[in-house]
Amino acid sequence: MPFVIILVVLTVPAAIFFCWYQMLVRKYKNSSFIMVYHKVDRYRGGLKGLCVSPEAFDRQMDYLYRRGYRAIPLGSLVDSIINKKDILPKTFVLTFDDGYENNYVNVLPVLKKYGWTATVFLNAGAIGQTVQYPMQPPEKHLTAEQIKEMSGRFDFEPHGITHRALTGLSDDEIREEAEGSKKVVEQLTGKDADIFCYPFGEYNGRVINLLKEAGYRASCTTLPGIVRQDADAYQLPRFEFKETKVWSPRYFFRNFDFYLRTFFAI
Template sequence: MYHSVSDGLHDPYRIAVSPDRLRRQLRWLRARGLRGVGVAELLRARAAGHGAGLVGLTFDDGYQDFLDEAVPLLLEHGCTATVFVLPGLLGGSNTWDPLGPRRPLLTEPAIRAAAGAGMEIGSHGLLHRDLTGADDDVLREETARSRALLTAVTGGPVAGFCYPYGTVDARAVRAVRDAGYAYACAIDPGPLTGPHALPRAHVGERDTGWRLTLKRRLHPLRRRAGTARAAADPVRGGAGAGR
């Protein structure tokens, strides 16, 4: 899970990774026989039984620096990724972060350029609102409406959703599933873990090789723990997994 690819900016939320660090991280992946791909491609490969060696790469918020900085580096290393964008804020900035700094968001032409470069476009909601406890109207806007708007922008299907702030509850999962998304990404959804609440590992500027090694080893344990908790709690787990 990445966000912004930039350096030289105040970064109070630790959402940025410098281009040089991203280059080193992608080089680390490739040196170990791993290749970064978008989440939809990863899930299709795993379903077909040949997902070994693939790692899902995601970039939240849809910053302009994804196209300017991340895409060239991804292509240089033979990788792709999923970028989760906000169709209600295209060409705007990250106004939901009170401490800043302001970072420009992708425009419609930039989204199409990213898709043309082989990147997967997913929804991060409409306006980057926390969906936990949201009323029905907000849930529909953030899930179904954002998907419809992105479909119009890209001219193709939008398979993935990413929960703003990584927070999720059972109602949000149901809304995402009912909106027609094939999958959704969270951070650490616990008993809600499933195809519509996939856990991810944050990657930042401090993640050198040894930290990436540790995260790679721990991530499957986190997912198995969430799946086990879901099985032990069939009411919450069943709702969260979208079954």
């Protein structure tokens, strides 16, 4: 009898864990995830959550690299979603919003180190300028020359012209933001720019319809979540990493899918 009890004590938890793990594998199969950053630099004031130190960013990339993940172009993931093709296993996408100069200074060397690619969503009206956003210190933005130099490792997509929330704009203003930023980025890079990023993560059905009319095939939100093959291409979720809040309970559970998936390297 003691042997039977010991056998049950050992096998039942193992069976439960195996079933749970298989459930996770099915959940994350044929899926990927998108990571979003803003500034990768020393904190110099303002909203601290928008800034990740170069050392922390490198550690995060090293963690993913050691877990067997690799970064792929955002366009490749969008292709898989639109064409209903299998998503390559253990792949993810790196995105950077606004187009800060520190992406050139501090991110480019890390991408070269791991042989990865990334996407920058450019605030088209701030290229080559120093801009101060609300509750932020003045920040230098990428110049046209830096953008061209980065083109081997980065793709560039539109993030509007004036960085205004589109939901509060008229149809004509939304068209100006969408079409104008698309034109600027395409002229600058010589490539199609057809993936949008919603300023402040604000969007609705009207905004999506106007983006479609402007020639966009996908767009990114600030909502967290795994990107599955059946995802809505105009509501792509992204995991945002805020160094100062990484261990807060709310932040942990917001990005729980990311931590769970990468811990098991699924």
